[in-house]
Amino acid sequence: MSKKSIETLCIQGGYTPGNGEPRQIPIIQSTTFKYDTSEDMGKLFDLEASGYFYSRLQNPTCDTVAAKICELEGGAAAMLLSSGQAASFFAVFNIANCGDHVVSSASIYGGTYNLFAVTMKKMGIDFTFVDPDCSDEELEAAFRPNTKAVFGETIANPALTVLDIERFAKAAHAHGVPLIVDNTFATPINCRPFEWGADIVTHSTTKYMDGHGSAVGGCIVDSGNFDWMAHADKFPGLCTPDDSYHGIVYAEKFGKGAYITKATAQLMRDFGSTQSPMSAYILNLGLESLHVRMPRHCETALKVATFLENHPNITWVNYPGLPSNRYYERAMKYLPNGSCGVVSFGVKGGRTAAEAVMKKLTVVNIETHVADARSCCLHPASATHRQMNDQELIAAGVPGDLIRLSCGLESADDLIADLDAALNTL
Numbered sequence: 001m002s003k004k005s006i007e008t009l010c011i012q013g014g015y016t017p018g019n020g021e022p023r024q025i026p027i028i029q030s031t032t033f034k035y036d037t038s039e040d041m042g043k044l045f046d047l048e049a050s051g052y053f054y055s056r057l058q059n060p061t062c063d064t065v066a067a068k069i070c071e072l073e074g075g076a077a078a079m080l081l082s083s084g085q086a087a088s089f090f091a092v093f094n095i096a097n098c099g100d101h102v103v104s105s106a107s108i109y110g111g112t113y114n115l116f117a118v119t120m121k122k123m124g125i126d127f128t129f130v131d132p133d134c135s136d137e138e139l140e141a142a143f144r145p146n147t148k149a150v151f152g153e154t155i156a157n158p159a160l161t162v163l164d165i166e167r168f169a170k171a172a173h174a175h176g177v178p179l180i181v182d183n184t185f186a187t188p189i190n191c192r193p194f195e196w197g198a199d200i201v202t203h204s205t206t207k208y209m210d211g212h213g214s215a216v217g218g219c220i221v222d223s224g225n226f227d228w229m230a231h232a233d234k235f236p237g238l239c240t241p242d243d244s245y246h247g248i249v250y251a252e253k254f255g256k257g258a259y260i261t262k263a264t265a266q267l268m269r270d271f272g273s274t275q276s277p278m279s280a281y282i283l284n285l286g287l288e289s290l291h292v293r294m295p296r297h298c299e300t301a302l303k304v305a306t307f308l309e310n311h312p313n314i315t316w317v318n319y320p321g322l323p324s325n326r327y328y329e330r331a332m333k334y335l336p337n338g339s340c341g342v343v344s345f346g347v348k349g350g351r352t353a354a355e356a357v358m359k360k361l362t363v364v365n366i367e368t369h370v371a372d373a374r375s376c377c378l379h380p381a382s383a384t385h386r387q388m389n390d391q392e393l394i395a396a397g398v399p400g401d402l403i404r405l406s407c408g409l410e411s412a413d414d415l416i417a418d419l420d421a422a423l424n425t426l
């Protein structure tokens, strides 16, 4: 792992220009790359040499930015993808096939839940969803002989539950499978899951990493720590010959790079969920200030959450940084420098009052987004979860009165004044 501080890595990670080369990362806006001989190119197709030949699989700008995120997470290898959804899909599908099974925290992003429970289920992969705070017996009972991975989110969107990463890593490793953690909300500034035993990290870079609501993207980082060969029977895709590349065995040939090489050579080749070089460039601009923005997002969210907690028209507030929060102690362990900028709360008067308050906000905008420089809010019961009735909403942990507020980088005083004025109209 790099010895440079995370602040320096945000600025300089992944790219060291040579003499006379551009100081900012070059945007290689090229679909293809030129070679002198067919033999040269053949070696690339055999994975005998590394290099670029077609941007559906790999592009130098994307790889430069992936290398920065890899350093930020303290990983061994990384790849960019077209979206966070693509990252979650690739991360699991790279090691779980039809007939396999995955244990996942039930407290995850709604899009990921749908990907797992509906779409990947159709592909023949079964998921067991566990309460992230379930007993050891319940967690143990979720595993099957064909389980290939465990999945969870550092800070779940939108429930804001904090995952006990060490505990989930231990359970995964006891069953010979890796722990995959979606670290989107915490970012490596606030938590580096590999330091707590996670094996693979995913990101929706669309959120804080981009941070400006500009480019949809995703990333997968592999710690390189999971010993695939020690569990070769479970992971034939990594530990037995790949006929589409003349029988290479990824775990033998690529060591700590095996998982990302396989995901690139097979899944990127076949699905093409690639990020555009231009988006990668925009993402990198966001990464350059991630270490400056995250503390401010957290500071503002804590001020706003504290204000809301003391407002007479608020029934409850959920923010892991509040000492009254049920995850406060766990947040202090895994996220000592702050959690994220997202706060959720309930308004006196329920669903109709929540909608009325949101209409009155002027600094905070209504958007299907979080983790942006601009503050925004969403009423899930009338937007992302509108197909659910009141009982289903409660079961999903998204009651009808819930407002999800993403605190941006505006003045905390202005956000509080905006919320105060809107709440006082009730």
Ligand SMILES: *Cc1c(COP(=O)(O)O)cnc(C)c1O
Pocket (backbone or CB within 6 Å): 083, 084, 085, 086, 088, 109, 111, 112, 153, 156, 157, 182, 184, 185, 203, 204, 205, 206, 207, 216, 217, 218
């Ligand atoms: C938004 C989000 C995703 C999906 O990412 P996209 O970039 O929108 O595809 C996955 N996980 C979490 C935690 C998210 O917030």
